[in-house]
Amino acid sequence: MENRELARLLDLEEWSPNDEKIALNLKEEERIYLAKHIKKYDGIIIDLSYDRSTTVREAVASNINTPINILRRLSTSDKCKTVKDISNSTLKELGK
Amino acid sequence: MTSRFDKKLSEEEFTYIKKNLSKEDLKEFFDIASVAGAHETITRGIPGVYEGTQQFIRDIETAQLLQQKFPNMPYDTAEGFKNWLTDRLSGSTQAGANALNRLQGDGAGEVDFVREMQGSLRSLFIKTDFARDAGGNITSNYPGIDAIEINRFTGNVLNEFQIKTLRTKDSINQVLKDFTNNQHYDENITLVGPKELIEEAKRQGLPNPVKMMGSVEDNAKSARELKDRVQSGQMATELTTKEVMGKVAGGAVIGAAISIGISSLFNFIAYTKGEISKKEMLTRVGKDGAKGAITGGALAGLSLFVPGGIIGIGVGFVVGSVLRRALDDAFGDGIFAEVLDLTKSVQANVKLLHDGSVYMAELVVADGEQIARAVDTVEELAAERLDTLNRLQNLEIQHQSGQVLIERNQSVVSKLDKLDVMRARLE
Numbered sequence: 001m002e003n004r005e006l007a008r009l010l011d012l013e014e015w016s017p018n019d020e021k022i023a024l025n026l027k028e029e030e031r032i033y034l035a036k037h038i039k040k041y042d043g044i045i046i047d048l049s050y051d052r053s054t055t056v057r058e059a060v061a062s063n064i065n066t067p068i069n070i071l072r073r074l075s076t077s078d079k080c081k082t083v084k085d086i087s088n089s090t091l092k093e094l095g096k
Numbered sequence: 097m098t099s100r101f102d103k104k105l106s107e108e109e110f111t112y113i114k115k116n117l118s119k120e121d122l123k124e125f126f127d128i129a130s131v132a133g134a135h136e137t138i139t140r141g142i143p144g145v146y147e148g149t150q151q152f153i154r155d156i157e158t159a160q161l162l163q164q165k166f167p168n169m170p171y172d173t174a175e176g177f178k179n180w181l182t183d184r185l186s187g188s189t190q191a192g193a194n195a196l197n198r199l200q201g202d203g204a205g206e207v208d209f210v211r212e213m214q215g216s217l218r219s220l221f222i223k224t225d226f227a228r229d230a231g232g233n234i235t236s237n238y239p240g241i242d243a244i245e246i247n248r249f250t251g252n253v254l255n256e257f258q259i260k261t262l263r264t265k266d267s268i269n270q271v272l273k274d275f276t277n278n279q280h281y282d283e284n285i286t287l288v289g290p291k292e293l294i295e296e297a298k299r300q301g302l303p304n305p306v307k308m309m310g311s312v313e314d315n316a317k318s319a320r321e322l323k324d325r326v327q328s329g330q331m332a333t334e335l336t337t338k339e340v341m342g343k344v345a346g347g348a349v350i351g352a353a354i355s356i357g358i359s360s361l362f363n364f365i366a367y368t369k370g371e372i373s374k375k376e377m378l379t380r381v382g383k384d385g386a387k388g389a390i391t392g393g394a395l396a397g398l399s400l401f402v403p404g405g406i407i408g409i410g411v412g413f414v415v416g417s418v419l420r421r422a423l424d425d426a427f428g429d430g431i432f433a434e435v436l437d438l439t440k441s442v443q444a445n446v447k448l449l450h451d452g453s454v455y456m457a458e459l460v461v462a463d464g465e466q467i468a469r470a471v472d473t474v475e476e477l478a479a480e481r482l483d484t485l486n487r488l489q490n491l492e493i494q495h496q497s498g499q500v501l502i503e504r505n506q507s508v509v510s511k512l513d514k515l516d517v518m519r520a521r522l523e
Contacts, residue, residue, distance in 0.1 A: 015190060017275075021236040022165055043191030046183045050176070051168045052118045070183060084253075 006030055015041045028053050035059035038074035040065050049073070054080045068096055114426040116365055122423070122431070123438040125364045126356070130403045131441075132378045133354040133385020134411045144163070153410075154211070155325065158203040159333035161226065165202055165236035174329050181326045196263070199326070200319035205261025206242055208318075209288055209309060211247070223248050227256075240280030243288075256282075256309070260289040263316040268296050276302070290315055331477030350412050350446050350457045353400050355388030355474050390414070395446045399470040402458065404440030412444045412457055417473045433464035436471075443467045 009023055013059050023044050025032060033046040036059040049060045049070050061074050061083050068091070075087035117125070163171040170176025184195035206226065213224035224245050245255040260271050262357040267480065275287060286305045287297055291437030294308045325331045358382045367377035389411075415432070423431050443466070444457035462470075 013317060015194065017194050017201065020194055020198070021202075024168065025237045027234070032408070040186055042187040043194050046180070046191060047166075047169065049183075050170045050180055053168065063296075067187060069186065073179075073183070 006034060009034060009038055009044075011040075013040055015043060020044055020047065023047075025031070028056065031056045032059045036063055038063065039065045046070060054083060055081045058086050061090060064090060064094060066090070071096070110169055110426045113310045113365075113422055116368070117426075118432070119427070119434060119438070121368065122435050125361060126435050126439050128364065128378070129356045129360045129381050129385065130354070130406060130413055132382035132416060133356065133389075133413070134406055135255060136382030140422070154204070154207060155322075155332040157211075158199075158322070159331060161207055161234065162198065162203045163333075164234040166168075166198075166521050167469060172333055174326075174331050174333050177326050177331055177333060181323065184325075185323075191299060196319045199322045200263060200315055201261045202236060204255075204318055204322055205309075205315065206259050209257070209259050210243055212309065213243075216499060222254060225520075237375075240278060240282065255286055255305075256284070257286045257288050260287065260293055261309075261311075261315045261318075262290065262293060262312060263319055265292055265312055268293050272297055272300065272302065323345060350395060350400070350444065351391070351410045353390040353395055353398055353412050353414050353446070354385040355390065355414050355416055356419065357384060357388060358419040358422060359428065360384045361419055388416075390474070398446045398472050400444040401441040401467050401471050402444050402459070404442065407442060407459065410521075412446070414472045414474050417475055420473050430465070430468075431503040433468035436464035436467045441467060445470075 005022065006026070009019060012019060020043065023031070024047060026034065031048060031051060032055055033052070035045070035051075035056050038045055042064060042095060045060060045063065045066050048056055049066070051057055051060075057074065057080065060080075061071065071087045071091050073095075075084050078084050078087070159171050159177065163169065170180055181195060181199075185192045204349065210224050210226065224243060226234045226243055227239060227241045229235050240258065241256040242259045243257040244253050246253050248387070258275060260275070262268065262271055270295060271289075275281065282344055283303045284305070286295070287302065287308045288306055288309050289297075290310050290312045292312050294306045297304070297306055322331070363372065363377050363380040363384070366372045367374060372380070398412075400414055402412050418431060423435075441459040441464070443462050444458045445460065460467075480491050
């Protein structure tokens, strides 16, 4: 996967099912980057919030564009304490 | 003097079987009896048992396929699946629509296609499977194709398929555009999709072979039902435990055990002698098998055999005691074991799982002798015996009049293809 593709996904407004497949097949470090910086599409943020990689979920938890209900779920029921802590910090930052 | 319903056949009957059948014929008989019985059982169904099992297994296969394609997603538990879908549906319109697309398009639609292909008689020789990468993994981004058809014996790829399970007519043109404007596009790839898509593809003059599967509304309905099952936490994603999941890989789901009895053998003899047509023989043998099918709780604990070509179709086989004895008496004690070896059969030990809703068979590869010792035999019905003896007498009369017509100039695959076409017409 070239960084160009990652950049395209980050700018994408209308995500097709195929775009989601491309994103979910990215390498872990690329999914982390995407989870940290994505702004325009909640569908892929939701998917990444369930990622098996703790680091990817930490990135979702740190993203202020992550939907509030997802941050709340991560802050209460994620199995990793770090993910919970980061979600709580982000919620605080957002005044929630 | 022995009565007509004694468990033993008469001396003349043994002589008749021995005189008219070779070991090769017996192999062909068991192949035909198992395929015809399985076909009848699968296409006609066994009310209340087989269909329920099929739905349950379809859910599991869908969840497993999605999990393999998207290994970082939580599709391996009903709860994880439910939470994910609930989150997606509570998000943007696009997030919800794409989630349903994944359920139906990447999951159930492809499972349905492969199951449909595996349910045809051709599947005795041709295996349909999901496209896999070089490591044997099913991935969501395999370029250009979703499923392949391979010759079970040579391993050659016969067909490649791209499966489109759109849920609305609005997207037809975009789907066709995406299909052809793809760097991996090839005119030989078979496009599989709902009738509306296939009709439009033909109208536009698409050169690819096509295969129709359901309608847009069927896909929409399937997606709705899947959504409801996932959201209610009812989506089956596994067979109770991880340990059982391991058994699925080395086992098979069994919906019914089909009994191969003496009556079927005489129908087969009648066919080889030209007394009945191939179609009639297949119909009779199929109905014999389905009539004696064992389902439900009676399956638990049975030891079955499954001919190598049809492992995975969801049925196993037992033999009638009269047939078995007749074969042993006519050919010697080891004949059944030899036939099991010739048909590359495996042993299938049925176990009850998931609170009795599913019957799994642990498949054991063993030599014919071991399988022959383990396989259960069932008593043929008195009515079947009477029917058989009547047919035998008719056969003898007709044989003496010299009416012998054996039609064996076609390949088995072409015969089965024709049967599939016939079945499709009837449906």
